[in-house]
Amino acid sequence: MKINLAPIKFSNKAFLERLIRDLKNVFQVNIEILDLFLDISDSYSAERKQFYSTKILETAIKNTGQTEGKILIITEMDLYVPVLTFVFGEAQLNGKYSVISSCRLHEEFYTGHTNNELFYERLLKETLHELGHNFGLLHCLDWDCVMHSSNSIEEVDIKGLSYCGHCRKEINLL
Numbered sequence: 001m002k003i004n005l006a007p008i009k010f011s012n013k014a015f016l017e018r019l020i021r022d023l024k025n026v027f028q029v030n031i032e033i034l035d036l037f038l039d040i041s042d043s044y045s046a047e048r049k050q051f052y053s054t055k056i057l058e059t060a061i062k063n064t065g066q067t068e069g070k071i072l073i074i075t076e077m078d079l080y081v082p083v084l085t086f087v088f089g090e091a092q093l094n095g096k097y098s099v100i101s102s103c104r105l106h107e108e109f110y111t112g113h114t115n116n117e118l119f120y121e122r123l124l125k126e127t128l129h130e131l132g133h134n135f136g137l138l139h140c141l142d143w144d145c146v147m148h149s150s151n152s153i154e155e156v157d158i159k160g161l162s163y164c165g166h167c168r169k170e171i172n173l174l
């Protein structure tokens with residue numbers, strides 16, 4: 001098993017390296033950076049000034065058939081699905097592909113103040129959350145669990161930074 005992190009319009013190497021270390025600790029598998037060079041322009045809505053996350057996943061599916069392991073796309077671009085104002089990410093349940101956006105994880109987005117530690121914590125939470133869906137986890141009712149749903153940044157901040165015991169057991173983590 002391998003997890004590929006595929007940055008698309010995401011250039012902060014330091015955060016990626018940190019993510020690799022933390023994901024290795026959680027999943028005990030190889031984590032690699034995958035250069036996808038995907039053209040996601042057809043996912044862009046000029047009207048909403050956002051990218052349609054489901055279409056990004058479709059583009060990735062079409063262009064990465066041979067790649068082994070999970071593929072998590074990380075982008076700075078703001079994401080949406082038609083029924084919602086925005087999404088932090090989207091994942092195939094029990095699948096190979098997921099995407100997260102760091103756009104609304106920046107504290108600057110809300111308060112104008114930079115907070116790198118808070119940003120990274122949010123990034124790790126959303127990464128673990130979408131990968132959890134890839135591994136077959138549904139939303140969890142435990143607020144200490146990273147699989148709790150979060151539709152606002154407040155909810156991202158309230159929920160825990162790791163899987164609860166029940167979710168860990170579901171996906172066979174030690």
Ligand SMILES: [Zn+2]
Pocket residue numbers: 129133139149
């Ligand atoms: Zn979810």
Ligand SMILES: [Zn+2]
Pocket residue numbers: 140141142145146147148163164165166167168
């Ligand atoms: Zn849980």
